[in-house]
Amino acid sequence: MKIAGLHILSLSPGEAQRLQDELAPRVVEGPTLDLSRVRHVAGADVSTQGERGYATVVVLSFPELEVVEVRGYEAPLSFPYVPGLLAFREIPPVVGALREVESEVDALILDAHGLAHPRGMGLASHLGLFLDAPTVGCAKTRLVGKHEEPGPEKGSTADLVNRGKVIGRVVRTRKNVSPVYVSVGDRIDLDSAVGLVLACCTRYRLPETTREAHNAANRLRRGEDLGVPSQ
Numbered sequence: 001m002k003i004a005g006l007h008i009l010s011l012s013p014g015e016a017q018r019l020q021d022e023l024a025p026r027v028v029e030g031p032t033l034d035l036s037r038v039r040h041v042a043g044a045d046v047s048t049q050g051e052r053g054y055a056t057v058v059v060l061s062f063p064e065l066e067v068v069e070v071r072g073y074e075a076p077l078s079f080p081y082v083p084g085l086l087a088f089r090e091i092p093p094v095v096g097a098l099r100e101v102e103s104e105v106d107a108l109i110l111d112a113h114g115l116a117h118p119r120g121m122g123l124a125s126h127l128g129l130f131l132d133a134p135t136v137g138c139a140k141t142r143l144v145g146k147h148e149e150p151g152p153e154k155g156s157t158a159d160l161v162n163r164g165k166v167i168g169r170v171v172r173t174r175k176n177v178s179p180v181y182v183s184v185g186d187r188i189d190l191d192s193a194v195g196l197v198l199a200c201c202t203r204y205r206l207p208e209t210t211r212e213a214h215n216a217a218n219r220l221r222r223g224e225d226l227g228v229p230s231q
Helices: 013-026 086-098 123-128 190-199 208-221
Strands: 040-049 052-061 067-076 107-110 135-139 157-162 165-171 180-186
Touching (some): 013 123, 040 208, 052 208, 067 208, 107 123, 107 190, 165 190
Parallel strands (some): 107 135
Antiparallel strands (some): 040 052, 165 180
16 A cells, blocks of 8 residues: 655654654544445454564455455564554554555555544544545444444444544444444545444454454464465
């Protein structure tokens, strides 16, 4: 995947926060993503060991959700762990893996937040500004905002609201199982982001993009074969 104009990565926490404030107005909420035209969807995740990050990007066919490409990249985690600034810690390995992807990706789902972030600049939005595909944040836990409990059935949703603005949606991806937190990364609307996540969920709480990327990242960390070669 092409990554255009990425900023320098050696920043202090204060500089990183100021950069988030500077980048946030550039995020685009929309347009609608026509799922009937999506052929490949990707997921990215990072496994850590000490101060090293092991990132993988897995490309799946859509709507079949079969693995067609797996890419991995290992890099030092030079940025400290700071709540709200996780993107800066994980960007180096994730970008390394993304640059190796050869498939044409129609959308990327990250195990992270997008606009559902204190400064509207979670990893999904941050990376989305520099990629040539729409990005979606699908996180397991809430970082900011309030919401009602969605219904118990798969597909039930509730708005995630912060300071009077809808910043994401709480989505039940499996009956009577804890929901996930979906938000716009960049260049996709919230309804499309939710629809894509649900379409990528089969028998599990997490979308197959996240599950496959998570499993691959653990294999990479253990020094095992990543599996499916690029097509």
